[in-house]
Amino acid sequence: MSRIGIVGLGLIGGSLGLDLRAQGHEVLGIARRRATCDRALKRGIADHSATDLTLLSEVDLIFLCTPIAAILPTLEQIIPHLHPDTIITDVASVKTPIVTAATTLWPYFLGGHPMAGTEQQGVEAAQRDLFQNAPYVLTPTAATPAEIIATLTPLIGQLQARCYHCSPAAHDRAVASISHLPVMLSASLIACQDTLDAETLPLAQALASSGFRDTSRVGGGNPELGVMMARYNRAALQAALQSYRQSLDRLSDQIEQEDWAGLTAMLQQTQTARRPFVAEDT
Ligand code: NAP
16 A cells, blocks of 8 residues: 555546546645545545645655646656655646656656546546556656656556556657647548538538547547647647658559559558557457
8 A cells, every 4th residue: 555646637537636546546636726625535536635745755756647747747746745655647738848847856756657547537537447448658867766666556457457668759659650640631621611602512511420430539529639649749749740641642642543453552551450440449
Protein backbone atom coordinates (compact mmCIF):
# COMPACT_ATOMS: atom_id res chain seq x y z
CA MET A 1 0.00 0.00 0.00
CA SER A 2 1.32 3.44 -0.97
CA ARG A 3 0.27 6.98 -0.25
CA ILE A 4 -0.49 8.41 -3.67
CA GLY A 5 -1.09 12.04 -4.56
CA ILE A 6 -3.24 12.95 -7.57
CA VAL A 7 -3.19 16.53 -8.86
CA GLY A 8 -6.17 17.29 -11.12
CA LEU A 9 -9.28 15.30 -10.24
CA GLY A 10 -10.98 15.16 -13.64
CA LEU A 11 -11.75 12.21 -15.92
CA ILE A 12 -8.27 10.68 -15.77
CA GLY A 13 -7.18 11.79 -12.27
CA GLY A 14 -10.54 10.89 -10.75
CA SER A 15 -10.64 7.49 -12.47
CA LEU A 16 -7.12 6.75 -11.21
CA GLY A 17 -8.24 7.71 -7.69
CA LEU A 18 -11.22 5.33 -7.80
CA ASP A 19 -9.13 2.37 -9.02
CA LEU A 20 -6.10 3.01 -6.79
CA ARG A 21 -8.30 3.26 -3.69
CA ALA A 22 -10.02 0.02 -4.70
CA GLN A 23 -6.52 -1.57 -4.74
CA GLY A 24 -5.98 -0.45 -1.12
CA HIS A 25 -3.81 2.61 -1.73
CA GLU A 26 -4.37 5.80 0.22
CA VAL A 27 -5.18 8.60 -2.22
CA LEU A 28 -4.62 12.29 -1.49
CA GLY A 29 -6.32 14.42 -4.14
CA ILE A 30 -5.46 18.01 -5.07
CA ALA A 31 -7.81 20.25 -7.04
CA ARG A 32 -7.93 23.96 -7.80
CA ARG A 33 -11.40 24.42 -6.39
CA ARG A 34 -12.84 23.38 -3.02
CA ALA A 35 -16.05 22.21 -4.77
CA THR A 36 -14.03 19.66 -6.81
CA CYS A 37 -12.37 18.37 -3.60
CA ASP A 38 -15.78 17.94 -1.95
CA ARG A 39 -17.16 16.01 -4.96
CA ALA A 40 -14.00 13.86 -5.10
CA LEU A 41 -14.43 12.90 -1.43
CA LYS A 42 -18.15 12.22 -1.89
CA ARG A 43 -17.52 10.06 -4.98
CA GLY A 44 -14.80 8.02 -3.22
CA ILE A 45 -12.05 9.28 -5.53
CA ALA A 46 -9.76 10.30 -2.65
CA ASP A 47 -9.30 9.60 1.07
CA HIS A 48 -8.27 13.21 1.65
CA SER A 49 -8.63 16.14 -0.69
CA ALA A 50 -7.48 19.76 -0.57
CA THR A 51 -6.57 22.76 -2.66
CA ASP A 52 -3.47 23.14 -0.48
CA LEU A 53 -0.30 21.66 -2.05
CA THR A 54 1.31 20.97 1.36
CA LEU A 55 -0.83 17.79 1.46
CA LEU A 56 1.68 16.36 -1.05
CA SER A 57 4.57 16.47 1.46
CA GLU A 58 3.28 13.13 2.82
CA VAL A 59 3.02 11.07 -0.38
CA ASP A 60 5.33 8.45 -1.98
CA LEU A 61 4.17 8.99 -5.54
CA ILE A 62 2.27 11.64 -7.50
CA PHE A 63 0.17 11.47 -10.67
CA LEU A 64 -0.06 14.85 -12.45
CA CYS A 65 -3.46 14.79 -14.18
CA THR A 66 -4.09 18.40 -15.18
CA PRO A 67 -4.58 19.50 -18.81
CA ILE A 68 -1.28 19.33 -20.76
CA ALA A 69 -0.58 23.07 -20.61
CA ALA A 70 -0.77 22.98 -16.80
CA ILE A 71 1.49 19.92 -16.20
CA LEU A 72 4.87 21.73 -16.07
CA PRO A 73 3.60 24.82 -14.18
CA THR A 74 1.94 22.45 -11.69
CA LEU A 75 5.18 20.48 -11.27
CA GLU A 76 7.06 23.71 -10.54
CA GLN A 77 4.43 24.68 -7.96
CA ILE A 78 4.46 21.38 -6.08
CA ILE A 79 8.25 20.84 -5.95
CA PRO A 80 8.87 23.06 -2.88
CA HIS A 81 6.41 20.88 -0.90
CA LEU A 82 7.84 17.45 -1.74
CA HIS A 83 10.03 14.91 0.01
CA PRO A 84 13.16 14.47 -2.20
CA ASP A 85 12.40 10.75 -2.88
CA THR A 86 8.88 11.35 -4.20
CA ILE A 87 8.23 9.67 -7.54
CA ILE A 88 6.28 11.78 -10.03
CA THR A 89 4.50 10.68 -13.17
CA ASP A 90 2.04 12.43 -15.47
CA VAL A 91 -0.75 11.30 -17.80
CA ALA A 92 -0.44 13.80 -20.66
CA SER A 93 -1.11 12.50 -24.18
CA VAL A 94 2.15 13.97 -25.56
CA LYS A 95 5.45 13.02 -23.95
CA THR A 96 8.65 14.59 -25.40
CA PRO A 97 8.13 18.23 -24.32
CA ILE A 98 6.82 17.20 -20.90
CA VAL A 99 9.48 14.57 -20.14
CA THR A 100 12.36 16.74 -21.37
CA ALA A 101 11.42 19.64 -19.10
CA ALA A 102 10.11 17.61 -16.15
CA THR A 103 13.22 15.45 -15.77
CA THR A 104 15.40 18.54 -15.47
CA LEU A 105 13.11 19.84 -12.72
CA TRP A 106 12.74 16.53 -10.84
CA PRO A 107 15.06 13.50 -11.28
CA TYR A 108 12.42 11.02 -10.06
CA PHE A 109 10.05 11.74 -12.95
CA LEU A 110 8.73 9.09 -15.34
CA GLY A 111 6.30 10.12 -18.07
CA GLY A 112 3.13 8.11 -18.63
CA HIS A 113 0.09 8.04 -20.92
CA PRO A 114 -3.00 5.95 -20.19
CA MET A 115 -4.62 5.45 -23.59
CA ALA A 116 -8.18 5.38 -22.34
CA GLY A 117 -10.86 8.02 -22.15
CA THR A 118 -14.41 9.09 -22.81
CA GLU A 119 -15.98 12.22 -24.31
CA GLN A 120 -16.71 13.51 -20.78
CA GLN A 121 -14.61 15.84 -18.63
CA GLY A 122 -14.29 16.82 -14.98
CA VAL A 123 -14.73 15.12 -11.62
CA GLU A 124 -18.20 13.76 -12.49
CA ALA A 125 -16.72 11.92 -15.51
CA ALA A 126 -14.41 9.76 -13.37
CA GLN A 127 -15.26 6.05 -13.52
CA ARG A 128 -14.04 2.72 -12.20
CA ASP A 129 -12.09 0.37 -14.52
CA LEU A 130 -11.49 3.06 -17.17
CA PHE A 131 -8.00 1.67 -17.81
CA GLN A 132 -8.94 -2.01 -17.91
CA ASN A 133 -7.38 -3.68 -21.00
CA ALA A 134 -6.25 -0.30 -22.33
CA PRO A 135 -2.61 0.41 -23.22
CA TYR A 136 -0.73 2.46 -20.61
CA VAL A 137 2.61 3.75 -21.94
CA LEU A 138 5.53 4.59 -19.66
CA THR A 139 8.32 6.60 -21.31
CA PRO A 140 11.65 6.18 -19.48
CA THR A 141 14.81 7.86 -20.73
CA ALA A 142 18.43 6.70 -20.32
CA ALA A 143 18.56 8.79 -17.12
CA THR A 144 15.42 7.35 -15.49
CA PRO A 145 16.31 5.63 -12.18
CA ALA A 146 15.45 1.90 -12.44
CA GLU A 147 13.57 1.91 -9.12
CA ILE A 148 10.95 4.33 -10.49
CA ILE A 149 10.19 1.98 -13.38
CA ALA A 150 10.09 -0.93 -10.91
CA THR A 151 7.59 0.96 -8.72
CA LEU A 152 5.28 2.30 -11.43
CA THR A 153 5.06 -0.76 -13.70
CA PRO A 154 3.26 -3.03 -11.18
CA LEU A 155 1.02 -0.14 -10.13
CA ILE A 156 -0.13 0.23 -13.75
CA GLY A 157 -0.70 -3.54 -13.75
CA GLN A 158 -3.06 -3.09 -10.78
CA LEU A 159 -5.23 -0.86 -13.00
CA GLN A 160 -5.62 -3.93 -15.30
CA ALA A 161 -4.00 -1.86 -18.06
CA ARG A 162 -1.50 -3.23 -20.60
CA CYS A 163 1.78 -1.50 -19.72
CA TYR A 164 4.24 -0.62 -22.51
CA HIS A 165 7.67 1.01 -22.18
CA CYS A 166 9.18 3.18 -24.94
CA SER A 167 11.07 6.42 -25.41
CA PRO A 168 9.09 9.69 -25.32
CA ALA A 169 9.92 10.30 -29.00
CA ALA A 170 8.75 6.83 -30.09
CA HIS A 171 5.52 7.35 -28.14
CA ASP A 172 4.92 10.70 -29.82
CA ARG A 173 5.59 9.30 -33.32
CA ALA A 174 3.23 6.36 -32.70
CA VAL A 175 0.36 8.45 -31.32
CA ALA A 176 0.89 11.02 -34.09
CA SER A 177 0.34 8.23 -36.61
CA ILE A 178 -2.56 6.31 -35.04
CA SER A 179 -4.33 8.99 -33.00
CA HIS A 180 -3.46 12.56 -33.98
CA LEU A 181 -3.25 11.98 -37.78
CA PRO A 182 -6.71 10.30 -37.88
CA VAL A 183 -8.22 13.34 -36.13
CA MET A 184 -6.75 15.68 -38.75
CA LEU A 185 -7.75 13.44 -41.69
CA SER A 186 -11.23 13.03 -40.35
CA ALA A 187 -11.56 16.80 -39.78
CA SER A 188 -10.40 17.55 -43.34
CA LEU A 189 -12.84 14.95 -44.69
CA ILE A 190 -15.68 16.84 -43.00
CA ALA A 191 -14.26 20.24 -44.06
CA CYS A 192 -14.03 19.31 -47.76
CA GLN A 193 -17.77 18.53 -47.92
CA ASP A 194 -18.12 22.34 -47.99
CA THR A 195 -17.02 22.30 -51.63
CA LEU A 196 -20.19 20.46 -52.67
CA ASP A 197 -22.68 22.58 -54.61
CA ALA A 198 -26.03 23.70 -53.23
CA GLU A 199 -27.92 20.79 -54.80
CA THR A 200 -25.46 18.04 -53.84
CA LEU A 201 -24.70 19.05 -50.22
CA PRO A 202 -28.17 18.34 -48.75
CA LEU A 203 -28.38 15.12 -50.77
CA ALA A 204 -24.98 13.98 -49.46
CA GLN A 205 -26.08 14.83 -45.89
CA ALA A 206 -29.25 12.77 -46.37
CA LEU A 207 -27.39 9.80 -47.87
CA ALA A 208 -24.46 9.73 -45.40
CA SER A 209 -24.50 6.49 -43.46
CA SER A 210 -22.21 4.19 -41.46
CA GLY A 211 -19.13 4.74 -43.68
CA PHE A 212 -19.22 8.50 -43.21
CA ARG A 213 -20.16 8.13 -39.55
CA ASP A 214 -17.10 5.91 -38.90
CA THR A 215 -14.61 8.01 -40.86
CA SER A 216 -15.82 11.39 -39.56
CA ARG A 217 -16.23 10.47 -35.88
CA VAL A 218 -12.82 11.54 -34.55
CA GLY A 219 -12.78 14.70 -36.67
CA GLY A 220 -16.07 15.89 -35.21
CA GLY A 221 -14.85 15.85 -31.59
CA ASN A 222 -13.61 18.42 -29.09
CA PRO A 223 -11.71 21.19 -31.02
CA GLU A 224 -9.49 21.93 -27.98
CA LEU A 225 -8.12 18.38 -28.02
CA GLY A 226 -7.26 18.60 -31.74
CA VAL A 227 -5.43 21.89 -31.23
CA MET A 228 -3.60 20.41 -28.22
CA MET A 229 -2.37 17.49 -30.37
CA ALA A 230 -1.11 19.84 -33.09
CA ARG A 231 0.56 22.26 -30.65
CA TYR A 232 2.33 19.75 -28.44
CA ASN A 233 3.12 17.05 -30.99
CA ARG A 234 3.74 19.36 -33.94
CA ALA A 235 6.87 17.79 -35.50
CA ALA A 236 5.64 14.18 -35.31
CA LEU A 237 2.19 15.17 -36.58
CA GLN A 238 3.69 17.13 -39.50
CA ALA A 239 5.81 14.07 -40.44
CA ALA A 240 2.70 11.86 -40.30
CA LEU A 241 0.70 14.32 -42.42
CA GLN A 242 3.53 14.44 -44.97
CA SER A 243 3.59 10.66 -45.22
CA TYR A 244 -0.21 10.59 -45.58
CA ARG A 245 -0.07 13.24 -48.32
CA GLN A 246 2.35 11.01 -50.30
CA SER A 247 0.05 8.04 -49.85
CA LEU A 248 -2.97 10.06 -51.01
CA ASP A 249 -1.03 11.40 -54.03
CA ARG A 250 -0.08 7.83 -55.02
CA LEU A 251 -3.72 6.79 -54.84
CA SER A 252 -4.87 9.84 -56.79
CA ASP A 253 -2.23 9.15 -59.51
CA GLN A 254 -3.43 5.55 -59.84
CA ILE A 255 -7.01 6.72 -60.35
CA GLU A 256 -5.93 9.50 -62.74
CA GLN A 257 -3.94 7.00 -64.84
CA GLU A 258 -6.65 4.32 -64.60
CA ASP A 259 -4.02 2.05 -63.07
CA TRP A 260 -6.59 -0.44 -61.75
CA ALA A 261 -3.98 -3.16 -61.20
CA GLY A 262 -1.91 -0.77 -59.05
CA LEU A 263 -4.99 0.34 -57.12
CA THR A 264 -6.05 -3.28 -56.56
CA ALA A 265 -2.59 -4.14 -55.26
CA MET A 266 -2.64 -1.19 -52.89
CA LEU A 267 -6.12 -1.98 -51.52
CA GLN A 268 -5.19 -5.66 -51.12
CA GLN A 269 -2.15 -4.58 -49.16
CA THR A 270 -4.16 -2.20 -46.90
CA GLN A 271 -6.79 -4.90 -46.29
CA THR A 272 -4.04 -7.05 -44.74
CA ALA A 273 -2.04 -4.23 -43.16
CA ARG A 274 -5.03 -2.97 -41.13
CA ARG A 275 -5.38 -6.15 -39.07
CA PRO A 276 -2.40 -5.77 -36.68
CA PHE A 277 -3.66 -2.29 -35.70
CA VAL A 278 -7.15 -3.47 -34.76
CA ALA A 279 -6.43 -7.07 -33.79
CA GLU A 280 -9.02 -7.08 -30.99
CA ASP A 281 -11.86 -5.91 -33.29
CA THR A 282 -11.39 -8.54 -35.98
P1 NAP B 1 -10.40 16.90 -17.23
O1 NAP B 1 -11.46 15.88 -17.02
O2 NAP B 1 -10.78 18.24 -17.77
O3 NAP B 1 -9.61 17.09 -15.84
C1 NAP B 1 -8.62 18.04 -15.67
C2 NAP B 1 -8.45 18.36 -14.19
O4 NAP B 1 -7.42 19.34 -14.05
C3 NAP B 1 -9.67 18.94 -13.50
O5 NAP B 1 -9.70 18.40 -12.18
C4 NAP B 1 -9.41 20.43 -13.41
O6 NAP B 1 -9.80 21.05 -12.21
C5 NAP B 1 -7.92 20.48 -13.38
N1 NAP B 1 -7.41 21.67 -14.06
C6 NAP B 1 -7.90 22.25 -15.18
N2 NAP B 1 -7.13 23.30 -15.54
C7 NAP B 1 -6.15 23.38 -14.61
C8 NAP B 1 -5.08 24.26 -14.41
N3 NAP B 1 -4.85 25.29 -15.26
N4 NAP B 1 -4.28 24.06 -13.35
C9 NAP B 1 -4.51 23.05 -12.50
N5 NAP B 1 -5.53 22.17 -12.62
C10 NAP B 1 -6.33 22.34 -13.67
O7 NAP B 1 -9.26 16.37 -18.21
P2 NAP B 1 -8.77 14.86 -18.46
O8 NAP B 1 -9.47 14.34 -19.65
O9 NAP B 1 -8.80 14.10 -17.19
O10 NAP B 1 -7.28 15.16 -18.94
C11 NAP B 1 -6.24 15.34 -17.98
C12 NAP B 1 -4.93 14.89 -18.60
O11 NAP B 1 -5.08 13.55 -19.05
C13 NAP B 1 -4.46 15.70 -19.81
O12 NAP B 1 -3.09 16.00 -19.65
C14 NAP B 1 -4.69 14.77 -21.00
O13 NAP B 1 -3.71 14.96 -22.01
C15 NAP B 1 -4.56 13.41 -20.36
N6 NAP B 1 -5.33 12.36 -21.03
C16 NAP B 1 -6.64 12.56 -21.36
C17 NAP B 1 -7.34 11.53 -21.98
C18 NAP B 1 -8.78 11.70 -22.37
O14 NAP B 1 -9.30 10.93 -23.18
N7 NAP B 1 -9.50 12.67 -21.83
C19 NAP B 1 -6.72 10.29 -22.24
C20 NAP B 1 -5.39 10.12 -21.84
C21 NAP B 1 -4.70 11.16 -21.23
P3 NAP B 1 -11.19 21.71 -11.88
O15 NAP B 1 -12.08 20.59 -11.48
O16 NAP B 1 -10.85 22.60 -10.75
O17 NAP B 1 -11.64 22.45 -13.11
